[in-house]
Amino acid sequence: MPVSISPYEVAINQLENAAKLINLESEILEILKKPQKIITVNIPVLMDDGSVKVFTGYRVQHNNFRGPYKGGIRYHPDVNLDEVTALAMWMTWKCAVLDVPFGGGKGGITCPIKYMSIREKERMTRRFVDMIANEIGPEIDIPAPDVYTDAQTMAWIFDEYSKLKGYPVYGVVTGKPVELGGSEGRKEATGYGVAACVKEATKYLGLDIHSTTVAIQGFGNVGYYAAEKLYEYGFKIVAVSDSQGGVYIKEGIDPKELLEYKNKTGSVIGFKDTKKISNEALLTSEADILVPAALENQITGANADKIKAKIIVEGANGPTTPEADEILFKKKVLIVPDILANAGGVTVSYFEWVQNMQRFRWSKEEVLKRMEEKMIKAFHDVLSLSENLKIDMRNAALSLALKRTAEAYRLKGREF
Known part of the structure; x- marks a missing residue:
């Protein structure tokens, strides 16, 4: 049986181990231990029976040193801030390992999703977007599907955000239906x-x-x-x-x-x-x-x-x-x-975002070929570091991600 263990504690443990391996400066380590921003909202939703229920939603933005925050939104009764914070941190490392120019973010709503009708899901999603609209966008934070969310959910987010802006904003989310700017191969x-x-x-x-x-x-x-x-x-x-x-x-x-x-x-x-x-x-x-x-x-x-x-x-x-x-x-x-x-998904999410920003579309074959090439390169980048440092591939992947993230921070010349 799975054991009860805090995902955030696991994420911090992994981060500290990798930081020692590359002699990461203590000040950068302290910065990366915490998310840059945590957004918590309480979402009132009109249910089909006429009652109103309030569900708690989160968007955690871990780090944007390498680009806009990127990560999925999940709907599940067990969603909690500890889990979402850990997943946001892992998204930072995932994007860095694949050398995708995004940072890490993650979102979720604690709700009984299996017992909600499609209209209840839509109303909840649109209200969530209304409440976090100033915190997301193609150059700020780009959500995507995750547990119990899908292309339809992303279509609602795209539509609601576009209504608020007054024009279609295709790059606000990835994982959309192909007909609404989604990518083939996603x-x-x-x-x-x-x-x-x-x-x-x-x-x-x-x-x-x-x-x-x-x-x-x-x-x-x-x-x-x-x-x-x-x-x-x-x-x-x-x-x-x-x-x-x-x-x-x-x-x-x-x-x-x-x-x-x-x-x-x-x-x-x-x-x-x-x-x-x-x-x-x-x-x-x-x-x-x-x-x-x-x-x-x-x-x-x-x-x-x-x-x-x-x-x-x-x-x-x-x-x-x-x-x-x-x-x-x-x-x-x-x-x-x-x-x-499992970074193939965020890689093709990046390709979708690029296609949206360029108003251009690639074929499914081209998308999957580019994704496989990026995955293979990342695999060998991590394997090479693993062999050089004589460490396992998890620590090698985290070390590579930390190196790339820390270097972005240093090059920006930020001061405290």
């Missing part, structure tokens, strides 16, 4: 980026793709598209899970067939010829590569020593605790960290 981007990292890690360890097995925890957008691309590359997908449980078959699974089955039944459980397993069992199943693409804190000190995978590629945000990191590093398990592995 829905596949994060999963395909994860797959690109899996392929590069496999080549680095000298494994044969066609005999290498993969287990994927989570079969949402990220997990599915990672599976689809890995299957296309020739990997054997032997285990997959969703929120209700998982399935395992050593002969391998066709992810498109599994998706069709899940769409019909509501879960991957019971897919033909497979053995039912739990989410916890999937993490320690017989597979060469593990892709946690579900929730945070899944790989912990309690189960890390039982993991059999040679490579872990983090499709989810924060799936591995610091204690587990240490155990796995000693076991010589290669971990491709979340701020690198």
Whole structure:
């Protein structure tokens, strides 16, 4: 079972460790520990039954040394400021690792989203935009989809913000429908980026793709598209899970067939010829590569020593605790960290923003090709630093991100 651990404490622990590795100046470290701005609003929403409920919304702007704040907005009953602050910090590092000219931000609303109608969601979204409109914009802070938000949510944000400004502002959000200035390739981007990292890690360890097995925890957008691309590359997908449980078959699974089955039944459980397993069992199943693409804190000190995978590629945000990191590093398990592995999404978000600002559109093939190139370069940038400093890839990724962020600060010549 996942343990209860503060995401912000994890983020600070990671930051301090990386800062020591690159001898980061203490004053810059202190600045980067805290977000530059925290916006909290209480959002009154007219419900379908005529009542009014008030939901708390957050937008945390961690750092803009390298460009406008960038990060998703999530709707979930468990959204809290600690989580959103950590995610905003991780977005700063994610953009820096990929050398995307954005800083980090994140937002969320604490609400019972599964029990809200589409009209209630729309009213809540538009009211949220009204309340934070002066804090977002194409050159200030650019939201995107996250947990239980999607292209439709971004369309509402785009429309409401544009109404307030009096003209269409396509660059205010990314992840929009293609018809409203969204980018081709956005829905596949994060999963395909994860797959690109899996392929590069496999080549680095000298494994044969066609005999290498993969287990994927989570079969949402990220997990599915990672599976689809890995299957296309020739990997054997032997285990997959969703929120209700998982399935395992050593002969391998066709992810498109599994998706069709899940769409019909509501879960991957019971897919033909497979053995039912739990989410916890999937993490320690017989597979060469593990892709946690579900929730945070899944790989912990309690189960890390039982993991059999040679490579872990983090499709989810924060799936591995610091204690587990240490155990796995000693076991010589290669971990491709979340701020690198799942950065395909923010990379294509950047491409969408560029297309919006230029009033120009790229083809899906061009978008995904550029994304893969950027992911591969970032993978080898991090791997090279990891080898030079003899550290794991998480610390290498954070160190690289910190170097780039700190250098932007120094070059601006800011004084206290």
